Amino acid sequence: MNQTLVAITLILAAWAHYNTHQEVAGGAGSLGEPFKSVWVEPVVTLDSIRRMPINRETWAVNFLPIERIVLRFGMRHQDEVPIDLSTHGMLEQVYNTVQGELDQKNHQRMLFLVRKSLPDARGKVIAQLIERYFMYKQEQTLRLREYHQGSPEDQRLFLLSSLTNIQELQERHFGNEVATALFAQSNITYHFLMQSRYVGMQQELSQGQKADRRKALQVKYKRALADLKAN
Secondary structure, eight states, X not given: OHHHHHHHHHHHHHHHHHHHTEEESSSSSOXXXXXXXXXXXXXXXXXXXXXXXXXXXXXXXXXXXXXXXXXXXXXXXXXXXXXXXXXXXHHHHHHHHHOSOOOXXXXXXXXXXXXXXXXXXXXXXXXXHHHXXXXXXXXXXXXXHHHHHSOHHHHHHHHHTHHHHHHHHHHXXXXXXXXXXXXXXXXXXXXHHHHHHHHHHOTTSOHHHXXXXXXXXXXXXXXXXXXXXXX
C-alpha cells in the first residue's frame, strides 16, 4: 500500500514539473490539448535572473553614451582615424560625458571598452587618443584652477603667456604634428578669449579703450579662423 502511494506521488510530482515547463497550446493545461515542445522557465525564475547583476563591481561611468559617440565617429570614418577638428570634437564629447576625474580602474575599463567598440585598428587608436586627451585636460584644468587662485599680477602674466603655455602642454601630450592638427582651431579661440580677458584687467584703460581693443581682437580672431579654413 505504501509503495503504491509513493509511486502515485512521484507520478503527480513529475507531471506537475512537466506541466510547469511546457507551454500549452490553446488552453490552460487541458489534457485534451496537444503540448508544444517549448521549454518555458517559471516567471519567478526569470524575474530573479533579470535582477541578477552581471558584474558585482560598481562602475563610476555609464559607458553607453561613450560607445554611441565612438560608434558614430567610426561610421563617419570607416577607413582610418583622421587627426583633425572632427577628432578633437569627438574627444571633447567623450571627456564631457564622463563629468569628472576617474580612478585607475574605471579609466582602464573605459579604454578597454572603447577598443572593443571598434575591434579593428581604429578602436586602438581612439583609445590611445582618449587616454592622452584625458591626461591633457586634467593638467589644463589644474593650471586654470591655479590661475583663478592667483594674485591679479599672476593672472595677468598667465594671460599674456597663455597661448604659448597651452601649445607646450598639447605638444607634450600629443607631439607637435598631432597637437597642431587637433588644436589649431580651438587654440585660436582660446587665445582670443584669454586676450579679451587680459584687456578687461587693464585698469589704466578707459571703457571706451577696452571696447576698441576688443573689437580689434575680434577682427584678428575672425581673420585667423578664415586663414585656417582656407589652408
